[in-house]
Amino acid sequence: MVIQIDRRLDEPAYEQAARQIRDAIATGALKPHELLPGVRGLASDLGVNLNTIARAYRLLEEQGFVQIRDRSGVEVAEPARRAPAEASAALRDELWHVLLRMRQAGMPSAGLRREIDRQLDRLLTPQGESER
Amino acid sequence: MEAWTVWIVLSVETIAAGGFMLLIPKITRRGLLFGVYVGETQSTSDQARAITRGWYVVMIAALAASVVLGIGLALRDPQSPKGALVSLVLLLGATVASYLWAHVRSLALAAPGAPVSAAAFVADQRQSLTIPILATAVALAGGVIAVGYAWWHFADLPASMPTHFGASGRPDAWSPRSFRSVMLLPILTLVMCPMLGAMACLTARAKRAIRQADQGVSFDAQVRFRHAMTLFLSGVAVLVTVMLTALSIDSVRVGLGVIDGLSPVGMAAAVVVFIYALGGSLYLMLHFGQGGARLEQSASGAPLTNGLADNTHWVLGMFYVNRDDPSIFVEKRFGIGYTINLGNARALAFVAIFLVLIGAIIGIALSMPRGHAPIT
Numbered sequence: 001m002v003i004q005i006d007r008r009l010d011e012p013a014y015e016q017a018a019r020q021i022r023d024a025i026a027t028g029a030l031k032p033h034e035l036l037p038g039v040r041g042l043a044s045d046l047g048v049n050l051n052t053i054a055r056a057y058r059l060l061e062e063q064g065f066v067q068i069r070d071r072s073g074v075e076v077a078e079p080a081r082r083a084p085a086e087a088s089a090a091l092r093d094e095l096w097h098v099l100l101r102m103r104q105a106g107m108p109s110a111g112l113r114r115e116i117d118r119q120l121d122r123l124l125t126p127q128g129e130s131e132r
Numbered sequence: 133m134e135a136w137t138v139w140i141v142l143s144v145e146t147i148a149a150g151g152f153m154l155l156i157p158k159i160t161r162r163g164l165l166f167g168v169y170v171g172e173t174q175s176t177s178d179q180a181r182a183i184t185r186g187w188y189v190v191m192i193a194a195l196a197a198s199v200v201l202g203i204g205l206a207l208r209d210p211q212s213p214k215g216a217l218v219s220l221v222l223l224l225g226a227t228v229a230s231y232l233w234a235h236v237r238s239l240a241l242a243a244p245g246a247p248v249s250a251a252a253f254v255a256d257q258r259q260s261l262t263i264p265i266l267a268t269a270v271a272l273a274g275g276v277i278a279v280g281y282a283w284w285h286f287a288d289l290p291a292s293m294p295t296h297f298g299a300s301g302r303p304d305a306w307s308p309r310s311f312r313s314v315m316l317l318p319i320l321t322l323v324m325c326p327m328l329g330a331m332a333c334l335t336a337r338a339k340r341a342i343r344q345a346d347q348g349v350s351f352d353a354q355v356r357f358r359h360a361m362t363l364f365l366s367g368v369a370v371l372v373t374v375m376l377t378a379l380s381i382d383s384v385r386v387g388l389g390v391i392d393g394l395s396p397v398g399m400a401a402a403v404v405v406f407i408y409a410l411g412g413s414l415y416l417m418l419h420f421g422q423g424g425a426r427l428e429q430s431a432s433g434a435p436l437t438n439g440l441a442d443n444t445h446w447v448l449g450m451f452y453v454n455r456d457d458p459s460i461f462v463e464k465r466f467g468i469g470y471t472i473n474l475g476n477a478r479a480l481a482f483v484a485i486f487l488v489l490i491g492a493i494i495g496i497a498l499s500m501p502r503g504h505a506p507i508t
Contacts, residue, residue, distance in 0.1 A: 005438075
């Protein structure tokens with residue numbers, strides 16, 4: 001897997017890094033408990049500030065995608081079996097606003113449903129199966 | 133006899149240096165041209181070829197002139213090896229001038245805009261540091277042994293100490309016994325050898341500059357090249373340690389009158405270091421190419437990324453200065469191996485410590501009174 005930072009984009013570098021790692025976890029390219037590159041090594045290979053990668057890892061930890069361990073580094077977190085009520089409510093709210101924005105952008109109801117189904121398929125189908 | 137030995141060594145160095153310079157365009161990563169990132173397509177254009185041809189013409193002429201000058205000076209004064217040194221300096225001067233000429237012309241072809249940063253998302257293997265750390269430990273032990281041996285025998289040494297040895301291993305310069313004359317070589321061993329080991333450790337963690345969307349070919353080539361370079365430098369650190377430790381101990385033993393000249397261990401180690409450095413460099417160049425360029429041929433059309441491709445962070449194509457980049461060692465754009473990131477505070481500290489220590493040792497060496505016979 002290759003991670004890329006494009007400074008010409010408006011999206012901040014740490015968000016670009018976090019988004020690509022999140023996608024890799026969601027599609028199964030990175031498995032639970034898999035060790036991620038160290039902050040210094042990854043920042044060095046990318047030629048970006050240490051804080052960029054540290055911030056991306058912190059963001060992913062807040063979102064529950066990784067666990068930061070002091071000695072053994074950063075590893076992919078196991079998906080939570082049951083979401084806490086408050087977090088679920090916040091995420092549902094976030095999803096609601098995304099759907100609202102999509103409809104406001106002109107997407108018809110049928111297109112909206114198709115998009116939700118497509119994204120769900122992408123999320124729930126392991127990477128190996130989707131490639132077949 | 134001794135003058136001829138120095139002649140041969142310097143002449144081999146001149147020819148090897150000239151040969152290496154002629155090889156460099158052949159081993160450089162595609163997309164780079166004399167320290168400038170011009171893009172993968174542009175680097176094989178007619179303009180790029182014309183610049184490279186100019187480099188070959190100047191370097192072949194300089195090498196031929198150096199050899200002719202060296203032979204001429206050898207015939208004129210066979211007892212002095214200064215002629216060989218002159219031809220080596222002539223070649224180095226021509227190399228610098230020719231590089232600057234080619235670099236300035238390549239700048240006109242420079243690729244515009246900031247490149248994408250890319251990295252393989254793979255954790256570094258901890259065991260990759262085992263060999264360079266062991267080499268550093270050997271280097272440190274050698275330095276401690278050299279200093280300890282000289283310190284232990286300091287009081288027993290005579291008033292005059294040998295401070296230089298000829299090619300036959302016999303002393304040819306002496307200084308009055310002092311801390312400087314006795315401890316110079318052991319301290320040099322203690323400083324220089326661990327520094328070489330540290331360079332091997334830093335190389336094991338050097339930045340890996342990959343190509344975009346090449347299915348991991350350039351990453352694999354980078355990893356193999358970096359590993360080979362780390363092993364090579366670890367070997368240099370160990371061999372130089374054996375050589376300097378043996379020379380330090382031998383010079384004390386000569387001073388004590390235990391032996392007449394350098395032992396075969398130190399002499400053999402010096403020859404092995406020379407052959408290993410020359411052969412190892414040649415092997416790295418021909419088998420791997422710079423940064424594994426020869427291993428990534430199938431993917432060499434994919435664009436290079438940050439580190440190598442960003443022209444804004446390179447001065448004269450030789451010096452990398454990027455304050456945001458935490459890398460200490462980065463791949464060279466021209467030549468073989470790695471160079472320091474001069475924008476990194478830790479890298480600058482490493483260079484400063486090295487320069488101060490080596491400068492102090494050279495200063496002490498130059499300030500020592502010296503005679504061609506034992507001083508009584």
